[in-house]
Amino acid sequence: MTEQMIPAAHPIIGDEEIEAVGAVLRSGMLAQGPQVAAFEEEFAAALTPGAEAVAVNSGTSALHLGLLAAGIGPGDEVIVPSFTFAATANAVAITGAAPVFADIDPETFCLSPQAAEAAITPRTAAVMPVHLYGHPADMTAFSRIAQRHGLALFEDAAQAHGASLGGRRVGTFGVFGAFSLYPTKNMTAGEGGMVTTSDAGLARRVRLLRNQGMERRYANELVGLNNRMTDIHAAIGRVQLAKLPAWTERRRANAAFLDRAIREGLTQSGLPASGPESVVVVPPVAAGAGHVYHQYTIRVNGASGEQRDRFAEALREQWQVGSGVFYPIPNHRLPSLASFAPGLDLPETERAAREVVSLPVHPALSRDDLERVARAVTACARDRAEGHA
Numbered sequence: 001m002t003e004q005m006i007p008a009a010h011p012i013i014g015d016e017e018i019e020a021v022g023a024v025l026r027s028g029m030l031a032q033g034p035q036v037a038a039f040e041e042e043f044a045a046a047l048t049p050g051a052e053a054v055a056v057n058s059g060t061s062a063l064h065l066g067l068l069a070a071g072i073g074p075g076d077e078v079i080v081p082s083f084t085f086a087a088t089a090n091a092v093a094i095t096g097a098a099p100v101f102a103d104i105d106p107e108t109f110c111l112s113p114q115a116a117e118a119a120i121t122p123r124t125a126a127v128m129p130v131h132l133y134g135h136p137a138d139m140t141a142f143s144r145i146a147q148r149h150g151l152a153l154f155e156d157a158a159q160a161h162g163a164s165l166g167g168r169r170v171g172t173f174g175v176f177g178a179f180s181l182y183p184t185k186n187m188t189a190g191e192g193g194m195v196t197t198s199d200a201g202l203a204r205r206v207r208l209l210r211n212q213g214m215e216r217r218y219a220n221e222l223v224g225l226n227n228r229m230t231d232i233h234a235a236i237g238r239v240q241l242a243k244l245p246a247w248t249e250r251r252r253a254n255a256a257f258l259d260r261a262i263r264e265g266l267t268q269s270g271l272p273a274s275g276p277e278s279v280v281v282v283p284p285v286a287a288g289a290g291h292v293y294h295q296y297t298i299r300v301n302g303a304s305g306e307q308r309d310r311f312a313e314a315l316r317e318q319w320q321v322g323s324g325v326f327y328p329i330p331n332h333r334l335p336s337l338a339s340f341a342p343g344l345d346l347p348e349t350e351r352a353a354r355e356v357v358s359l360p361v362h363p364a365l366s367r368d369d370l371e372r373v374a375r376a377v378t379a380c381a382r383d384r385a386e387g388h389a
């Protein structure tokens, strides 16, 4: 076949972003300045109404400074999922606190409220669910648990710009939310992050921490870092923010197409399209959830990690369909983090790590692309059901 590879992710940069960067460069004011201030206002108004946003240089910095500003440090435990990008637990560990890993809900791939509650100890200071793949974690349950046990609730919203639960936006449930603006996320600033919070004191501490602890020059109030966003990055982010609603609609429409086409393809091949016998499971959406499909993640049901990798390889080799595996090694088994979780067993995390494949769902896909993705998944599912793979 000579078809072009459909990439798993595709950052979209237009002339508007290039012009906005050019204008900042021509202005001669490159560091944190008016573009950052405007981006913060616009980001909060668009994505976390009622909260304020503080811009930093990455999503990891947003988590790190949010945790520091909330007073997390040595002696504290913060409950996090293991099935996430390492930044979640890294940000906790770098404060001197201990990440405590709990299992996920097999439907949403997000931290399980029951598992999190069972992991509470006298040292637990906070719970930090991740809105994984753009699906909101069960914040209603987490708010109740946090209240019942006197814990702080934080949100890793790095993958979930605009996601909601019961009509309320992620990044507004917790003491703070942390967003990433890395190029593969639903919107980008090149690199960058945002801390969102409705706690004015916490927002101010993040502003201090990102700038050597200073509000006024040489009047350092706290020990801080340089985690500032530049006006160059903010200018890109402002343009992208304006494009985000249309992109989110495209992601949702693409996901709806894949849901339908993959189910139909399985049914037409005589394979179960739902239930425990399904060869491939399309991503379920919880009641009241506004999913923004940072990833469209299927399960290759019952697969070993090797079988899943062969499934992804067949998508690529036979159909020129790119895909991603997020995440093949759970955090609690990474050499860098395993010491926090001796002997820990997280069965749903392990199963997800073996079974997941994320298909292209980004806004740059054409109708033909989407049809090829669905045909490819159906064909590979048929091969797997017939025992060829």
Ligand SMILES: *Cc1c(COP(=O)(O)O)cnc(C)c1O
Binding pocket: 058, 059, 060, 061, 084, 085, 087, 088, 130, 156, 158, 159, 179, 180, 181, 182, 192, 193
């Ligand atoms: C991307 C990501 C981060 C980190 O964001 P960066 O901007 O890459 O530092 C944190 N948590 C999750 C879940 C992510 O996907």
